[in-house]
Amino acid sequence: MDFFRKHFINILVGILILVTLASVLPRFFSNDESLPQQVAVSNEIKEYIPPFEHEGNLSFYRKDSTLIKTFSIEFARTERETELGLMYRKSMNENEGMLFVFHDEKPRSFWMKNTYIPLDIIYLNKDKQIVSIAKNAEPLSETSRPSEGEAMYVLEINGGLSDKLGLMKGDYMTYESLID
Template structure:
């Protein structure tokens, strides 16, 4: 519940225009990409890295996608809000400075998403599938997570992504 209150506080600060950058470090690398531009479908996707899903059973690569990163409080607050579409080979990786139980919602998000919660050892700990667009229902991780990946609704079923699978990601160099 504490995370839910943090989300409300961050949203309130965003609405009030009180933005402070998050100075946390990303040990996987940093990207200095230009900001995405606004399009008729909301904010355009800006590739900042690639991510692979690794099967728990045999370490095979299940799927590889392009990712946009959300590393600051501002980026994590905005997420995929206002976007009208996203291709099946794209996703947004939210990077947090610590391991906590997380909860996301779909306010101002127009596309159905699978929300994948990932521990600091890069193992998938839970998945909220087919999140309802524009819903304010809290979608909890139920376990501690450092990373959260948003992909199109149905992605996990289509590519057989499940608990215990792992991810790896690389950021693009500037």
């Protein structure tokens, strides 16, 4: 009888350990930086749409230093921010954009996975001059949109806006950060 009782207790303790691990391990291995695509709110499922965060200002100029337009920008500096980009956004104001800042200058390529709004993807070199523009990138497309030269910065703005502003290769930008 003691033999069965001892094994029963061992089995019970093993089951309790497994149940505890099953509830704790997923939280331990999850990436806290990841953003959920859906959030449960009062028994309803609502989409998660990242809010625009005004983190800086960016201005475009013609070669002769004539101001073209100033944008409120959000930065993508970290690997996670770069991966997420403007995914899941349903709209963006005409004076807003996202600036991707890289540590080196090389050919770049972007896609539109999980991005719901058409974008103009503006590639800029280390001197902050436009090297190419991927115009009206199709929402939700996984087609690669490569730069036509080496780029250190990439600005995403609403699709069609680069034509409306007359942006061209050689135009340049300046930007300032409002955050540290």
